[in-house]
Amino acid sequence: MSEIATNRKAARDYHILEKYEAGLELRGTEVKSIRLGKLNISDAFARVDRGQVWLYNCDIQTYDKASHTTHEPRRTRRLLLHKNEIMKLLAQTQQKGLALPVLRIYWKGPRIKVEVGVGKGKTHGDQRQDLKDKAEKREAARTVANFNDKHRR
CATH class of the missing domain: 1.20.5 (Single alpha-helices involved in coiled-coils or other helix-helix interfaces)
Structure with a gap:
């Protein structure tokens, strides 16, 4: 597991109660940009919406050498979790004061994983x-x- 990016702001702003590992649905140019280190997760957070978990404000810059197809840098991306984990996150985020900040993004084998925490604001x-x-x-x-x-x- 090699670390790609860490959100140090999350540890400062939240008491992390629980952590979840999720897959990240990406396009090809996004993976190439991440390999080059063009990633910023300082404002990134997750939200449960319509039975899915979505990643917001994760800034992956466009790949310079891409042809005619590029990606939107701050588009919402789907996080891949099991259904029971999604239901737990939905129940926890409906409580007052709990949020889902992104803690870190890392490689696990050939895949990119996201660590999402359930946090209570400090x-x-x-x-x-x-x-x-x-x-x-x-x-x-x-x-x-x-x-x-x-x-x-």
Whole structure:
């Protein structure tokens, strides 16, 4: 599994409660653009609509060397999930405050997979607390490393 793109904004803005792996329905020029790294998922999210899960705001730039057929960069793309997973996602997104942000896109063998999370939005206080916790962990790791360095000699 090699990673193509990661949405770091999703971890900052949401408490991720559950993760789902989905296939992605693409056209040939879209796959070639992804291979070149022309992909942006910072604003991407999924939505359940008419019994299918759709990917919105995933920006895959057009392939420069394509002939007369190209794709729309921000078109909605279908995510491939099992029916029971779609029903679970539909039930979870109907609850107040839950969304489906895209966490990452990666290769799994010859296929491109999307990791979608069920997330509850964070408030500013939650985000600030996360930053404080991160800083405290970093400081504790430094202290432990310094202690170990002094006692090894």
